[in-house]
Amino acid sequence: MFFKRREKNNGCSTAGRPISAQLANVKIWGHQIEKVYSSKKGEYHALEGLDFEVLDNDFVCIVGPSGCGKSTLLRMIAGLDFPTGGVLMIDNREITGPGADRGMVFQTYTLFPWMTVAENIGYGLRLKRMKKEESEKIIQKYLKAIGLEKFRDAYPKELSGGMKQRVAIARALANSPEVLLMDEPFGALDPQTKSQMQLLLREIWQVEKPTVIFVTHDIDEAVFLANKICIMSANPGKIIKEQPVHLPYERILELKDTPEFFELRKKVNACIKG
Amino acid sequence: MKKLFSIRHPIPSKAYACLAVFVFVFLVLTWYFVSSMGIVKELFMPSPVKVVRYIAAELVSGGMLSDMWISIYRIMMGFLLAAVLAIPLGILAGSFPWMEALIAPVCEFVRYMPVPAFVPLVMIWSGIGEAAKIIIIFLGTFFQMVLMIADDARSVSDDLLASSYTLGARGSVAIRTVLIPAMLPRMMDTVRMMIGWAWTYLVVAELIAADSGLGYSILKAQRYVKTEAIFAGILVIGLLGLITDRILVLINKKLFPWAEGE
Numbered sequence: 001m002f003f004k005r006r007e008k009n010n011g012c013s014t015a016g017r018p019i020s021a022q023l024a025n026v027k028i029w030g031h032q033i034e035k036v037y038s039s040k041k042g043e044y045h046a047l048e049g050l051d052f053e054v055l056d057n058d059f060v061c062i063v064g065p066s067g068c069g070k071s072t073l074l075r076m077i078a079g080l081d082f083p084t085g086g087v088l089m090i091d092n093r094e095i096t097g098p099g100a101d102r103g104m105v106f107q108t109y110t111l112f113p114w115m116t117v118a119e120n121i122g123y124g125l126r127l128k129r130m131k132k133e134e135s136e137k138i139i140q141k142y143l144k145a146i147g148l149e150k151f152r153d154a155y156p157k158e159l160s161g162g163m164k165q166r167v168a169i170a171r172a173l174a175n176s177p178e179v180l181l182m183d184e185p186f187g188a189l190d191p192q193t194k195s196q197m198q199l200l201l202r203e204i205w206q207v208e209k210p211t212v213i214f215v216t217h218d219i220d221e222a223v224f225l226a227n228k229i230c231i232m233s234a235n236p237g238k239i240i241k242e243q244p245v246h247l248p249y250e251r252i253l254e255l256k257d258t259p260e261f262f263e264l265r266k267k268v269n270a271c272i273k274g
Numbered sequence: 275m276k277k278l279f280s281i282r283h284p285i286p287s288k289a290y291a292c293l294a295v296f297v298f299v300f301l302v303l304t305w306y307f308v309s310s311m312g313i314v315k316e317l318f319m320p321s322p323v324k325v326v327r328y329i330a331a332e333l334v335s336g337g338m339l340s341d342m343w344i345s346i347y348r349i350m351m352g353f354l355l356a357a358v359l360a361i362p363l364g365i366l367a368g369s370f371p372w373m374e375a376l377i378a379p380v381c382e383f384v385r386y387m388p389v390p391a392f393v394p395l396v397m398i399w400s401g402i403g404e405a406a407k408i409i410i411i412f413l414g415t416f417f418q419m420v421l422m423i424a425d426d427a428r429s430v431s432d433d434l435l436a437s438s439y440t441l442g443a444r445g446s447v448a449i450r451t452v453l454i455p456a457m458l459p460r461m462m463d464t465v466r467m468m469i470g471w472a473w474t475y476l477v478v479a480e481l482i483a484a485d486s487g488l489g490y491s492i493l494k495a496q497r498y499v500k501t502e503a504i505f506a507g508i509l510v511i512g513l514l515g516l517i518t519d520r521i522l523v524l525i526n527k528k529l530f531p532w533a534e535g536e
Contacts, residue, residue, distance in 0.1 A: 080436050100442030110437040114455045114532045124441035127451070155532040168437075175441055 027090065027179060027211045028054040028077055034085030035072055035237075046072055047083070048236030059205055059212045061222035062230045062239075065272065069237030070215045071183050077213060078104050078181050090179070100124060103172030103210075107184040109164045111156040117167050118143065118152040124175035142170035145204060162193035169201065173208060182214040186221065195253055198224055202251045219272075223264045224251060231271045241271050320502040328502045329510065338491065338510065345476055345487040346514070348404065352411025353472045357465060360416050364423025365457075369449060377420060385417040389475055393482045407479040407487075414475030415468050422468070426460040427453060459526060459533045466522040473515045 030052035037044045046069045054060050062070045075081040076088055079098035088095050090102070103124075111120050118139050125135035143149045146166040156164055165185050172180055182201075186194045202225055205212055216222055222229050229243040245264060247255060255261055277283050302322055308314055309321040316324075332338035367377040392413055400406045430453050438452040480489025488507050495503030526533075 078436075078440055080439065098436070098439035098444075100440070102440060104437060104440040106433045106437060108431070108433045110431070110433045112434070112438075112452065112456070113534060114458075114530070123438075123451075127442045127447065157532060157534045171437075171441065177440075181440070 025056040026053060027056040027058070028052065028088075028213070029090075029092075030073075030076075030083075030086065030088040032086040033073070033076070033083045033088055035069065035076075035081075036084045045236040048238055050086070050238045052088075052230065052239060054211060054213060057209045057211055059202075059214070059225060059227045060230060061214045061216060061226035061228075062232060063216060063219055063222045063268065063272065064232030064237070065234045066217060068232040068234035070232050072237070073232075074104075074181050074183050074213060074215050077179070078102050080104075100128070100175050101177055102179045102181055103175055103177035104181040104183065105165065105168045105172055105185040107187045109156070109161070109168070111159075111164055111167055111171070113156050116153045116155060117148060117159070120156070120167055121170045121174045123171060128175075138174050142174050145173075146170045146200065160193075162189050162197060165189065165197060166200070169204070173204065173210070177210060180210045180212045182212065184216055185214075187216070187218075194221070199251070199253060201225065206249070219265055219268050220256065223247075223261060223268065224256060229268055231268060233272075243268055243271070317499065318501060320505060324502050325505045325509065329506045332506065338488075338506070341486060341488050341491045342510065342514070345480065345489070345511075348407045348479070348487065349411065349469070349472050349476050351404075352408040352476070353415060353469060355408065356412045356416040356419055356472075357468070360419035361423055361461070364420045365427050365449070365454065367420065368424035368427025368457075369453060374424065378424060381417040381420045385421065389414040390478050390482070393479065397483050402483040402485070406483050407476065410479040410483075411472050411475045414478070415472050418471065419464065419468050422464045423461060426457045426464055429460060430456040459530045462522065462526045462529070466519060466526075469518055469522070470515055473511060477511065 030050060033047055033050040033052065034045070035047040037046060050069075050073065052073070062073065064070050072081055076083055077090070077095065079095050079102065112123065115123065121139045121142055122135050125138060130138075139152075140149075143152055146169065148163060148166060148170075151159065151163065156167070159167065168185070186197050189197065198221060201212075214222070214225060223245060226245050229245060230239045231241045231243060232238065233240045243264070247260060247264070305319075306322050309316060309319045320328075329338070363377055366373040368374070389410060393410060396406050396409050396413075400409060434456055435448055435452055438448045443451060476487070477489040477492075480487040481493050484490040488511055492504050492507035495501070495507065
């Protein structure tokens with residue numbers, strides 16, 4: 001299967017796969033990814049020679065300076081954007097477009113404003129033509145998980161920013177995606193709400209165990225959430241370091257005040273500043 | 275005083291209503307004094323009392339009612355025909371660039387052709403029957419409406435569509451379940467504006483090629499120098515336009531309670 005796909009992707013060298021990628025539990029695998037925008041002024045290399053690997057059920061954060069192409073990479077995994085060179089695969093299949101297996105939460109508020117909270121969460125289930133009783137159970141479960149049972153019949157315009165993003169996460173998770181992609185989902189929230197959302201997200205991840213790829217420019221956030229941090233540089237955008245996060249599995253807010261946390265933050269910061 | 279001239283400083287809604295009513299009252303009073311004090315001859319400018327009395331008498335005798343009904347009928351037919359064709363074409367043009375290439379440039383071109391100039395041609399094609407008026411209203415609104423609906427479709431955010439893709443929607447499903455519901459409030463606003471235009475083109479059609487309708491009643495009044503009837507015709511058309519507009523605003527509010535920014 002893999003080799004057949006590689007032939008299709010002619011012109012892109014795949015120059016030998018890393019051994020780890022041959023293990024069964026690699027979920028997303030990217031090799032020598034390149035994104036070039038051509039205009040009259042010339043070519044702009046947004047991403048170049050980017051290697052990337054995410055294990056199944058892992059929680060990975062991507063950090064980097066603005067304009068390093070971290071959102072572009074995420075959109076490519078979602079199938080909303082495509083590399084101009086290299087290979088990008090999910091479960092050893094090349095990513096050819098978006099699908100329900102990769103749910104995404106955006107920085108902008110993307111709830112469907114004409115649907116209530118419950119209808120938003122059930123949107124993907126309705127597309128799957130799931131039976132009413134079944135989908136109702138799932139909707140109820142996630143309403144409870146995000147603590148918005150009282151708001152099930154509210155329209156998005158009645159919700160605060162933090163509530164909207166909670167519903168967006170629930171909407172993505174209700175579809176039981178294999179991969180959850182998050183593009184600075186808490187970027188527009190105040191610090192207080194942000195910490196609560198981080199806690200909630202980590203909690204949900206520990207229960208549901210989807211593979212999470214989380215893009216952020218907030219290093220504290222990355223250290224707090226991730227099992228592994230991929231640090232990107234700009235011009236050209238590529239991953240310059242993978243930083244494992246050896247913090248306790250159960251993440252609590254007090255963790256942010258521990259020397260281990262400071263140490264990691266320092267490491268990542270130093271790496272970004274070069 | 276300073277507050278009044280600070281930009282976008284809000285005022286109470288009651289004050290807003292009072293100011294609006296004041297302007298109407300002021301205009302009518304000015305009109306009343308100009309005509310009743312003989313500054314302008316009654317023949318050129320009948321007093322508002324006379325115009326209102328004329329409208330009341332016409333409504334009682336039913337003469338104006340039949341003109342109103344035929345005009346409303348023409349608007350409905352012409353406008354519905356234009357909307358039924360323009361809305362799907364606009365949505366397609368706003369969703370697929372290749373469709374836009376096929377549809378938009380032609381519409382851009384035709385919409386700059388003055389509709390009254392089509393009237394002689396339409397009369398040669400279809401005489402002065404009902405079809406002529408419907409065609410003129412259609413020509414006046416259709417091309418503009420396609421372009422505006424296409425804009426409405428384009429205004430739906432990319433991220434909203436993208437999130438539907440990541441939830442499993444593709445192609446026509448995304449259009450049906452996300453693009454169309456998301457654009458509906460704006461689309462209804464477009465429709466509301468276009469009905470206003472339709473009234474203009476209706477009068478154009480009735481002034482030139484008709485033997486009934488509100489526009490024709492104005493033309494007939496000119497022949498007999500019945501200025502109060504001209505005033506009455508114009509006022510009634512204005513009022514009907516205003517009423518349709520307000521009804522559509524109310525319908526929009528009822529249909530789209532979820533719409534943001536109100």
